[in-house]
Each structure stands twice: as C-alpha cells, then as structure tokens.
Amino acid sequence: xNKRLLIMIMSLLFVLVACNSTxxxxxxxxxxxxxxxxxxxxxxxxxxxxxVSMDNSAWKITYNAYERLVQxxxxxxxxxxxxxxxxxxxxxGKTYTFFLEEGHKFADGSEVDAExxxxxxxxxxxxxxxxxxxxxxxxxxxVVDPYTVEFQLENEFPPFISTxxxxxxxxxxxxxxxxxxxxxxxxxxxxxxxxxSGPYMLEEYQKSQYYKLALNPNHPxxxxxxxxxxxxxxxxxxxxxxxxKGEIDILEGxxxxxxxxxESVDGVKVLQSPSLAVEYVYMNIGKGNEVLKNKMFRQxxxxxxxxxxxxxxxxxxYGTQFRGPVPEGLWGHNPDAFMYSRDLxxxxxxxxxxxxxxDVTLDLLxxxxxxxxxxxxxxxxxxxxxxxxxxxxxxxxxATMREQLDVGEFDLSLGVWSPDYADPYMxxxxxxxxxxxxxxxxxxxxxxxxxxxxxxxxxSISDQEERIALYKEAQEIIVExxxxxxxxQKDSMIPMREDVQGYVFNPMLEGIYNLADMSK
Amino acid sequence: MLKVIxxxxxxxxxxxxxxxxxxxxxxxxxxxxxxxxxxxxxxxQETYQSIREQLGLNDPLIIQYFNYVKGLxxxxxxxxxxxxxxxxxxxxxxxxxxxxxxxxxxxxxxxxGMIIGVFTGIYNNTMIDYIGRIFSISGVSTxxxxxxxxxxxxxxxxxxxxxxxxRLDLTMARPPTVTGFYTVDSLMVGNLETFRNAVSHIFLxxxxxxxxxxxxxxxxxxxxxxxxxxxxxxxxANANGLSKWTVNVxxxxxxxxxxxxxxxxxxxxxxxxxAVVTEIVFNWPGMGKYVVxxxxxxxxxxxxxxxxxxxxxxxxxxxxxxxLYIFLDPQIRE
Numbered sequence: 001x002n003k004r005l006l007i008m009i010m011s012l013l014f015v016l017v018a019c020n021s022t023x024x025x026x027x028x029x030x031x032x033x034x035x036x037x038x039x040x041x042x043x044x045x046x047x048x049x050x051x052v053s054m055d056n057s058a059w060k061i062t063y064n065a066y067e068r069l070v071q072x073x074x075x076x077x078x079x080x081x082x083x084x085x086x087x088x089x090x091x092x093g094k095t096y097t098f099f100l101e102e103g104h105k106f107a108d109g110s111e112v113d114a115e116x117x118x119x120x121x122x123x124x125x126x127x128x129x130x131x132x133x134x135x136x137x138x139x140x141x142x143v144v145d146p147y148t149v150e151f152q153l154e155n156e157f158p159p160f161i162s163t164x165x166x167x168x169x170x171x172x173x174x175x176x177x178x179x180x181x182x183x184x185x186x187x188x189x190x191x192x193x194x195x196x197s198g199p200y201m202l203e204e205y206q207k208s209q210y211y212k213l214a215l216n217p218n219h220p221x222x223x224x225x226x227x228x229x230x231x232x233x234x235x236x237x238x239x240x241x242x243x244x245k246g247e248i249d250i251l252e253g254x255x256x257x258x259x260x261x262x263e264s265v266d267g268v269k270v271l272q273s274p275s276l277a278v279e280y281v282y283m284n285i286g287k288g289n290e291v292l293k294n295k296m297f298r299q300x301x302x303x304x305x306x307x308x309x310x311x312x313x314x315x316x317x318y319g320t321q322f323r324g325p326v327p328e329g330l331w332g333h334n335p336d337a338f339m340y341s342r343d344l345x346x347x348x349x350x351x352x353x354x355x356x357x358x359d360v361t362l363d364l365l366x367x368x369x370x371x372x373x374x375x376x377x378x379x380x381x382x383x384x385x386x387x388x389x390x391x392x393x394x395x396x397x398x399a400t401m402r403e404q405l406d407v408g409e410f411d412l413s414l415g416v417w418s419p420d421y422a423d424p425y426m427x428x429x430x431x432x433x434x435x436x437x438x439x440x441x442x443x444x445x446x447x448x449x450x451x452x453x454x455x456x457x458x459x460s461i462s463d464q465e466e467r468i469a470l471y472k473e474a475q476e477i478i479v480e481x482x483x484x485x486x487x488x489q490k491d492s493m494i495p496m497r498e499d500v501q502g503y504v505f506n507p508m509l510e511g512i513y514n515l516a517d518m519s520k
Numbered sequence: 521m522l523k524v525i526x527x528x529x530x531x532x533x534x535x536x537x538x539x540x541x542x543x544x545x546x547x548x549x550x551x552x553x554x555x556x557x558x559x560x561x562x563x564x565q566e567t568y569q570s571i572r573e574q575l576g577l578n579d580p581l582i583i584q585y586f587n588y589v590k591g592l593x594x595x596x597x598x599x600x601x602x603x604x605x606x607x608x609x610x611x612x613x614x615x616x617x618x619x620x621x622x623x624x625x626x627x628x629x630x631x632x633g634m635i636i637g638v639f640t641g642i643y644n645n646t647m648i649d650y651i652g653r654i655f656s657i658s659g660v661s662t663x664x665x666x667x668x669x670x671x672x673x674x675x676x677x678x679x680x681x682x683x684x685x686x687r688l689d690l691t692m693a694r695p696p697t698v699t700g701f702y703t704v705d706s707l708m709v710g711n712l713e714t715f716r717n718a719v720s721h722i723f724l725x726x727x728x729x730x731x732x733x734x735x736x737x738x739x740x741x742x743x744x745x746x747x748x749x750x751x752x753x754x755x756x757a758n759a760n761g762l763s764k765w766t767v768n769v770x771x772x773x774x775x776x777x778x779x780x781x782x783x784x785x786x787x788x789x790x791x792x793x794x795a796v797v798t799e800i801v802f803n804w805p806g807m808g809k810y811v812v813x814x815x816x817x818x819x820x821x822x823x824x825x826x827x828x829x830x831x832x833x834x835x836x837x838x839x840x841x842x843x844l845y846i847f848l849d850p851q852i853r854e
Contacts, residue, residue, distance in 0.1 A: 038690075044603070046602050046604070047603065047604040052604065054559070128570045128571070128574075129558065129559065129571065133559070133566070136566070136567075187604065188604070188605070191603065191604045191605060192605075206694070207613055207614065207805060207810075208614070208806075208810065209686055209687070209805045210690060212690075229690055231686075231690070232803070232805075233685060233803050234800055234803070234809065235802075235803060237669060238669075238676075238684045238685055238801070238802070238803060239685075241673075241677050242684065242685075369816070398816065399550075399553075399816075399817070400550065402553075402556060403553060403556070406556065439556065
C-alpha cells in the first residue's frame, strides 16, 4: 500500500513542478511590455452605459472610449473644446449652440455628427435613469446642420456646460440601436460594450477579472499605450504585492496607512494631489434631536471637534482642514471664509449660552463602507464628550445608512461628498437648498429662506462674478449657522510605478486616467 | 432508487418555494431602496419615482412576489440592479469558476483527508497520529484569509512559483467554453500550455479551500476507523491471516465510509461558504465575489437568485449522498 501512495504523491508533485516552471516565465513577460498598462481596480464597474451609469467606477473605463462636446482642461476645472470646436450661449442663457469639429469618428468608422449628439441626449432622456435627471432641463435638442447642434433649455442653468464634460455627456454611436432588445435603447449591450469615438475602445470584458482596452483604429491619435488592462482585485494586499513586483503599474484602493510603506519600495511612487472630495458631518436640524435646532449648540459642536487629530492621525496626514462649504481648487472657493477650529473653552461657553441642558445624547450614524469612519466616530464621541455631549454610535450597512439619511432618521452622521461637475452649485445648492432635503444633498435638513433666495438666484444667472458674489454672501450666513461640521478636504493618493509618465491629475477626474497622453 | 430521486424532486419544489419566500421577505424588511441605488443619490424625485415604477416596486408585496415566482417557472430570476443583466445569465457566467474551485478542493480534501484519516486511525496514539491530528486541527482553526495570505506571500511573494490571483494569466487566451472549467476545457482542445497555466492558478486557492474540509474528513475517517477496527469481524479477518491492505481498506475503510459520507455531504456547504472568502483573497472570479458585491449594493434579485441556486445545490447534494448510501450499504438497498 505504501508504494502505491508514494507513486500517487510523486506524480502529483511532478505535475505541480511542471506548472511552476512555466508560470514564472509568463509572468515576467507581461510586466516588461512598455505598450501595456495594468491598472488594479477594486470592483466591477456595473453598467458602462453613459446614459444609465452615475458611477465613477464606470467612468474610469468609459472616459477614454467616448468623447464629449467639451472636456476638462488639463489640471483645471474649466472646460475646453473636445468634439465641439466652439460654442455660443445666448444672452438669456437658454440656448447653447455647439459647432462640431469635423473628422471625429466612432470606432466603427462612422462620423460623429450633430445627429449623433442629438441621439445621445434624446436617448438618455428616453431611458429615464439617473443621468436623465440632469438633462430634464433640455426642452429640445435640434440639429441645425450636420456639424451644428443646439440645445434649448427650459430655464437658465449655468452649470450645464460643465455637465457636458461628465460621463453622461458622452456621445454614443446611434448604431447602438442595432443592438436594441425589448425597446431598451441598447442598454443591455452598452452595459458591457462601448460605442464611442474616444482613443480607446473596450475590447474584452471578463467579469470580475478585467477590462481590456484597445486602440480605436479610427481615432487620429496614436497613443503609446496600445493595451490597457483594468484588473479587478478586491483584495488590495495581493494587488500591492503585484505593484511592488512591477506586474501592475497603478494601484487603486490601498488603505491610507499603507501609502508611506509602499512609497519606500524601489520603483514605486505615490502621487499626492489635493482633491475636491470632502469629509463632513451632517447635523440633522430639521428632523433630528430638537437641540440641534439651536444655532449656538451647533457652533459649540463645531468648536469641540479636533480637526487636526483627524487629519494627522486618521487620514495619516493626507488632507487639509476644509474651509467650506466650497472646497479649495473649485472656483467660488472663498479663502477668507471663517473656519472653526478646536477651542474647548469657547465650545463650553457657547453650550452654556445655548441653554441646552447638560444631559444630551445624540446618535451618530455611519457605515462600514469607509474604513476610516470607525476611528472618526470614536474621535467625535470623545471630542463631544469633553464638552458634556453624549454620543451614541450607530453603525449600519451602507444601503441602510442611505435610507436613514434620506428620511432623516439620525442626529449626527458622517459623510463624504465629491462634485459631479465643476460648479459651486454642486455644493451650495445641493447642500443648502431646502428643496433638496435628504439624500439628494441637504442632509442636515437645513432651511434658511435668505440662503434659499441667494443660492437660487446664483443658480439662475450666467455671469460668474455675480454668481461668486451671491454665493459669498450666502456662505457667510451658512458658516455662521453651522449646519455642517466641515472636517477635511482629502488628498487623492495614487501609488504607481515610477516609470509611468504623462499622467495629469484633474480634481474633477479623480481615478480617471488620460491614457492617450500616458506612457511607461 | 427511483423513489428516492422522485421524493427529492418533490422536496426540491417546496425548498425553492420556501427559500424564495423567506429571502423575498427578508429583502423587503431590510431598509434600503434599490431604486435609490440605481438612480444615484442626487437624482430628482421624478426620476426616482419612474425607476420605482419600472421596477414594479410600487406594486403591493404580494403582487411583486407573485411576479417573481411566475418568473421562476420560466427560468427568469429577474434583472440584476447592479449589473443590469439578467440574474440567471450572471450566475451562470460565475458558476463554473466556483464549481471548478470547489470540486478540485473537494477532491484534494477527500483524497488526503482519507489517507491521513486511515493512517491516524490505524496508528492511533502514535507519532503519526499526533502529527496528522495537529495538521488537521490547524485546518479548522486557521481562517482562510490568514492561511491564504500566508501561502500567497510564500509561493508568490518570495518564491515566485505560483501566481496569486485570477484563473489564467492576462495574456493567455481563454479556452473555448464547453464546461466552463478552464482546466477541463483546455485539455479538451489539447492545449497543454493553457492547462498548466490554469492549474497553476487554481492550485493555491483550491489547496487553501480544501484545508477546511480536509480536517473534517480526517477526523471523521479516523474516529470511524478506530471504531470499526475494534469490531469483532476485523479481529476475525486478522486471525484468518488476510493481508493488512485487505483488512484495513476493504473491510475497515469501506465500513467507516458511511458516517463519513454524511459528514462530507453536510460540510459541502462549508466549502461554499469558504469559497466566498477564498475567492476574495485569491481574486477568483466566482459567485462568492458576485454575491458579496450584490449584498453591498442591496441587489435583491441577484441575492435571491444566488440563494435559490445554492438551495437547489444543497438538495442535489443530499440526493447524491442518499444514492451513495445505497451504493455502499446493501442493507439500505432492500
């Protein structure tokens, strides 16, 4: 019997050794190829259809596969021509006319013309999913001539031009209708295919494994990177090892406490750039504990928070205190705005003046989808405890948290926000307009008629200077009202191989790569 | 035997009905609105309402459930909220990867588990027994995410012998789909290079996953072996001068298999659970990863579809266990 067993074990070992020797050599081959870029991402993107997706992880894939009328300009949050070489906005701000540049072609060789532009927006509106809510203000999209297209807006909406640079502004090949099933406008097909005019196209998608981008043969540019893999790897420790070995070039999703370690590895750099993503705390004024209606009480909380510890300890230093409510780097930011800082004496004074009794307990809502929230919640519990406010921590699943935010079932809650398009509207109007109570944006259930009036006016005129002045006026009231606790503005951290060149960080395009300009 | 199969099939209908009802109710009790997840946070009320209408979420619960069950009969498990693809299509595309992993892990566990079990049983309370038991106990007590990382660090990080993730190298063409198992499909077209690559990818995850079941098998085989070896008919066999192999394998092992099969059948479920963690650690694109992502985004149709498929799997495994009893124990056949 022992002999048989021995033979079996030996043969098994033999097979394994045979496998090992080949596995090693193949791995070496793929990492040294300078035409191929490997990006490690944490999850599948969901549907890739620009008319459906509201998800940044889809944009990562589609950004380079589609073109839009306008695009963000390098590192700036203003837009420059893309498919449109020029545009005009009528005096009343309701008519936008775009003049298309000739010669842009979809991956199948057909031309990007005014019909395709009209088709893309009509399609998004007909599908009636997330992106359509942004374009509901379009009354009509009209083809003036093959290279001129005109949008008629229902009312003046200055951020419109910026929305056109976002994923949902992507121009889709009208031939997608050949793939239509059950009147779905090709949604099923575009969920895992691309039909755009960008420098790349999605060549292959293996679920939970990778997205493979290849060059669009009809695009005038000839980028150095011929193939780009977005490899899906939810386990970042394994992915980190592959980055250190040079098998992947860019790593996403690494926890903050590991950046300094990774940076010390030979051949790896970590790109640090200020982003527009902010961390803040919602104080439920409208529907939470009655004491939160008291302005001095809210100010006391704002003075009690230890901002610096949060940034230094929990964010490992990768951030700055948030001078809100419009973050630095976006136009409309006010560098002179008042910023609360930790001052326990002042906090206690305000608490006393507010007349709120000593024995207050507030609950603090957060979820497990953000790895830093547990520590932040404990920090806040401790900070508020120092001035005599009890905090009960309520940790729930992310989907549950969103539901509770929407209906207002909380006192305090942790939150993050990043803008979809580059306009202070994304902060001022979403966060403070009393029409946006709930998940939509005003998560403190804040209401101030004066603020409502100012920000609505600012959203209805086109002149940028005037808008900034109005927003500034509203900001003063808002900061005084202490509707949120403005914690920190995050830095974007991207670990990548040192030989990756040409990447430009744009705060509106976090986690999105300008592949056509990159090389390694 | 036909009767057993028939009984199980009838049971299957009830199980699927019960499971679908329970998961449906649970999904609807948990706060969290799938329509919200689709439209994104910043969508207007009208858009949100139109999505609810499209998804049929405004219908009474009973109608929603009725529509769901109606779909089940035609093989329609609904459309995933996250991927916007039919759930059945999604599951079928992830199922082979998971099955391949589980089956290979299962085979490793049974093969080595039996060997170690038999030896530790025969050489009860000797050095062999102690080593075998320590080895198997560490299997139940080491969590997969730990043992998985350790073998990745050793075999990928340090030695560079085996890849750490995925089913095949990126540059390697996928074999044509017949069974969906890369190891089998590559052999069927005679592509040895792809086969070797697939084996090198599945080796570590299958080994780690098998470790959990291996210890269960070992312990079960060991104790039944000890039990059987003390029986009188074994003493008789030994007294009659039968060879050690005949006594230990044909007499003792066969008789100790029946309780072992019961345990293996039950613990097949633990492999499914373990597969979820293994798939994440090793980046294995299977159902485990799919369902974890689905739970994260409250993708009810996907979660329910997964649960129903697993429930059906359980019933089928029980059926196989029952049939194996019949095969192994002539008494049951009567």
